Amino acid sequence: MQRRVGVVAVMAQSRENSAESINRIISEHGELIHGRIGLPFRECGSSVIALIVEADTDELGAFTGKLGMLPGVEARTMLFGGPGRCRGKGV
Numbered sequence: 001m002q003r004r005v006g007v008v009a010v011m012a013q014s015r016e017n018s019a020e021s022i023n024r025i026i027s028e029h030g031e032l033i034h035g036r037i038g039l040p041f042r043e044c045g046s047s048v049i050a051l052i053v054e055a056d057t058d059e060l061g062a063f064t065g066k067l068g069m070l071p072g073v074e075a076r077t078m079l080f081g082g083p084g085r086c087r088g089k090g091v
Helices: 015-028 057-068
Strands: 004-012 033-041 046-055 073-079
Touching: 004 015, 004 057, 015 033, 015 046, 015 057, 015 073, 046 057, 057 073
Parallel strands: none
Antiparallel strands: 004 046, 004 073, 033 046
8 A cells, every 4th residue: 555645633622631642642653653743722721733644544544543532632634645755765
């Protein structure tokens, strides 16, 4: 299956209740992730995490499915059209 580069956006409604579970799932799928940025919205207790990923759709589905099953957590994926940047380059 073709690996593609994309972004996974995660919104946690209650950072205090979900941070540990989110970080565990992200760590379990760390081989897919090239970069991460997290932005807390302290005034409302939520946070957004953006992950730069390179994976096939099955891997991303398993990853975001686990995140989306957490209470108060939403995950969305955006993929670029072509193959991943390292595909076929021996990297």
